[in-house]
Amino acid sequence: MSDLPKYVSRNLEDLIPYWLIHLLWMLWAEIPKEQRGKVQYFHLAVREGEQQVRLEQPIPPYKRTVCLASPEPLDAVVVITETATGITMHLINEPR
Secondary structure (H helix, E strand, O other): OOOOOEEEOHHHHHHOOHHHHHHHHHHHHOOOHHHOOOEEEEEEEEEOOEEEEEEEEOOOOEEEEEEEOOOOOOOEEEEEEEOOOOEEEEEOOOOO
8 A cells, every 4th residue: 555645536425435435445455566557547337237347557557347236336437646745536527
C-alpha cells in the first residue's frame, strides 16, 4: 500500500455504495507495487444481474476481472490517479 493520502470524490461517494468503493481500493492494493502504474481504470458493468469489475491499467499493462453478487449492480467507469501529493478515486467524467 502507498503511504500517500487517499481521497474519494464526492460524486463517486454519491453514486457508488461504500462496500464497492472499498472493494476497488482492495483491488488497487493487490496490484504488486512494482507493477502499479499512476492510473488505473475500473469498468463497472452489470452482467447477468451481477456486478462485474474489470480493472485495467495501461502502463505497465495489468488486467483483472471479478464478478460478484450485488443487490444493485451498476455501470460506471472509476479512475484511480496517483500524483506526488495523493491518490484520488473519481468518476472518469469528473474534472481532476
